[in-house]
Amino acid sequence: MLEVSGLNAWYGESHILHGVAFDVRAGEVVTLLGRNGAGKTTTMKSIMGLVPRRAGSIRCNGRETIALRPDLIARAGIGFCPEERGIFASLSVTENLMLPRVVAPGGLDLPTIYALFPNLKERAGSQGTKLSGGEQQMLAIARILRTGARLLLLDEPTEGLAPVIVQQIGRTIREIKARGFTVLLVEQNFRFAQTVADRHYVMEHGRVVDMIPNAQLGASMEKLHGYLGV
Amino acid sequence: MITIFGKPLLLLYGQLTLGLINGAFYALLSLGLAVIFGLLNIINFAHGALFMLGGFVAWALLEYLDIGYWPALVLAPLIVGVFGVVMEKTLINRLYKLDHLYGLLLTFGCALIIEGLARNEFGSSGVPYPIPDELRGPLDLGFMMLPAYRAWVVVAAAGVCLATWLVIEKTRIGSTLRAATENAPLVQAFGVNVPRLITLTYGAGVALAAFAGVLAAPIYSVNPNMGANFIITVFAVVVIGGMGSILGSIVTGFGLGILEGLTKVYYPQASATVVFMVMVIVLLARPAGLFGKA
Ligand SMILES: Nc1ncnc2c1ncn2[C@@H]1O[C@H](COP(=O)(O)OP(=O)(O)O)[C@@H](O)[C@H]1O
Ligand SMILES: [Mg+2]
Numbered sequence: 001m002l003e004v005s006g007l008n009a010w011y012g013e014s015h016i017l018h019g020v021a022f023d024v025r026a027g028e029v030v031t032l033l034g035r036n037g038a039g040k041t042t043t044m045k046s047i048m049g050l051v052p053r054r055a056g057s058i059r060c061n062g063r064e065t066i067a068l069r070p071d072l073i074a075r076a077g078i079g080f081c082p083e084e085r086g087i088f089a090s091l092s093v094t095e096n097l098m099l100p101r102v103v104a105p106g107g108l109d110l111p112t113i114y115a116l117f118p119n120l121k122e123r124a125g126s127q128g129t130k131l132s133g134g135e136q137q138m139l140a141i142a143r144i145l146r147t148g149a150r151l152l153l154l155d156e157p158t159e160g161l162a163p164v165i166v167q168q169i170g171r172t173i174r175e176i177k178a179r180g181f182t183v184l185l186v187e188q189n190f191r192f193a194q195t196v197a198d199r200h201y202v203m204e205h206g207r208v209v210d211m212i213p214n215a216q217l218g219a220s221m222e223k224l225h226g227y228l229g230v
Numbered sequence: 231m232i233t234i235f236g237k238p239l240l241l242l243y244g245q246l247t248l249g250l251i252n253g254a255f256y257a258l259l260s261l262g263l264a265v266i267f268g269l270l271n272i273i274n275f276a277h278g279a280l281f282m283l284g285g286f287v288a289w290a291l292l293e294y295l296d297i298g299y300w301p302a303l304v305l306a307p308l309i310v311g312v313f314g315v316v317m318e319k320t321l322i323n324r325l326y327k328l329d330h331l332y333g334l335l336l337t338f339g340c341a342l343i344i345e346g347l348a349r350n351e352f353g354s355s356g357v358p359y360p361i362p363d364e365l366r367g368p369l370d371l372g373f374m375m376l377p378a379y380r381a382w383v384v385v386a387a388a389g390v391c392l393a394t395w396l397v398i399e400k401t402r403i404g405s406t407l408r409a410a411t412e413n414a415p416l417v418q419a420f421g422v423n424v425p426r427l428i429t430l431t432y433g434a435g436v437a438l439a440a441f442a443g444v445l446a447a448p449i450y451s452v453n454p455n456m457g458a459n460f461i462i463t464v465f466a467v468v469v470i471g472g473m474g475s476i477l478g479s480i481v482t483g484f485g486l487g488i489l490e491g492l493t494k495v496y497y498p499q500a501s502a503t504v505v506f507m508v509m510v511i512v513l514l515a516r517p518a519g520l521f522g523k524a
Binding site: 048049050069070071073074075080082086088089090091095098099100101103147 | 412421
């Protein structure tokens with residue numbers, strides 16, 4: 001579904017990604033783990049075409065997207081949930097929800113989305129940024145389920161949230177996996193990652209340095225502690 | 231004679247009307263500037279010249295094609311809007327990665343060129359444009375006589391401002407525009423063709439200026455300075471209302487027009503500077519403007 005190889009990315013003069021390579025198969029939940037500053041967010045943004053300069057190859061459903069504009073990448077069937085959540089203050093909850101363009105048939109309809117996220121229905125008319133942090137994260141995930149995109153990029157959806165909310169996000173990710181979505185998930189919290197993912201890639205200094213199937217995560221704890229410095 | 235604070239009532243009404251009309255132009259022009267600034271981050275110094283161009287296009291339609299006021303009210307904004315689209319696509323879109331100052335310099339240069347060409351072609355005194363037959367003559371409001379055309383200008387400007395506000399606040403294209411004003415790259419990552427949205431927004435803002443230019447043509451005659459006369463005050467209106475604020479530019483535009491009118495009655499010496507005094511006070515008290523977000 002997604003094949004990244006030889007991906008390099010730059011912010012101005014700083015060369016951030018150095019030949020990142022990994023792949024995500026249809027229906028999988030795959031994480032990118034790594035310390036702060038390892039290049040996880042930059043990898044996500046590079047996939048969406050949101051970095052100033054990038055090179056290499058990113059194939060989505062067999063189609064090369066490295067040279068495409070962000071709106072055309074989205075239309076290739078990718079939904080993006082950014083690290084800072086990206087809820088728009090000047091838009092209501094409903095307007096935020098309806099903002100991303102439908103890129104393919106088969107997205108979830110509104111009743112299904114409201115069934116998954118009941119809070120959003122209650123707060124439909126509120127200003128987007130008046131929601132709690134957890135509700136904003138739900139909204140950021142909900143709005144890309146509508147579009148028909150089958151590959152979702154979630155950048156640290158649990159960051160800074162209370163444990164009950166983290167559990168709810170975990171249930172949501174398992175639910176969307178069950179509905180056949182493919183997910184690339186950035187996480188710092190590998191205990192959480194373990195509860196939702198099939199495979200884990202580890203990033204260090206702008207490179208993918210390891211791949212650990214979820215079943216072997218328990219056995220690889222020592223190695224992982226080394227990578228993540230926890 | 232009836233007086234209010236020692237001034238004849240009719241004088242007051244007269245100046246209030248003039249103020250309201252100026253306010254109508256301030257509101258239309260600053261609205262376009264606000265929409266453009268919000269999304270493009272460019273202070274469109276060509277706005278006054280494009281306002282004038284609207285007037286000249288209306289004049290040319292009448293002179294050469296015998297197309298009258300009412301069709302011109304739609305056609306001239308469309309034609310100038312297309313001109314704006316071409317300007318954005320060929321010139322302005324090269325500047326987005328650069329400092330604000332470049333956009334300001336470029337659009338200022340465009341204004342000088344457009345106004346210079348108009349001056350060469352028509353001379354400084356310009357050309358007259360007739361009031362449409364339907365709106366000749368006065369309107370009896372009971373307490374005063376009001377030239378029908380002036381009443382129309384206020385109503386038309388208020389209507390277009392309201393319609394623009396409704397489009398921005400209540401429609402999907404409006405919510406997309408607001409979102410792109412906040413965070414354009416993310417909106418693009420949601421599948422929206424943002425470069426095209428930017429081009430169309432510039433075209434629409436410019437069309438608003440041209441619409442104002444057609445409204446102004448029968449009042450001021452069409453002349454190369456008509457934009458320059460307004461635009462300095464309009465920039466003050468934009469600063470007072472809050473850069474990029476839609477509602478701010480509408481309310482401030484009409485409000486300051488009326489304030490200018492009142493000043494002409496009660497303290498005429500300050501009528502040319504009152505807007506700038508308000509600007510200084512607002513900048514000191516609320517640097518983001520009356521309706522701006524800090
Ligand atoms: N906008 C930017 N400009 C310059 N450098 C950046 C920018 N964003 C991130 N970086 C740098 O890129 C590196 C990778 O950052 P990031 O991808 O955000 O890491 P992660 O998401 O893994 O914590 C860091 O060294 C960071 O300082
Ligand atoms: Mg990050």
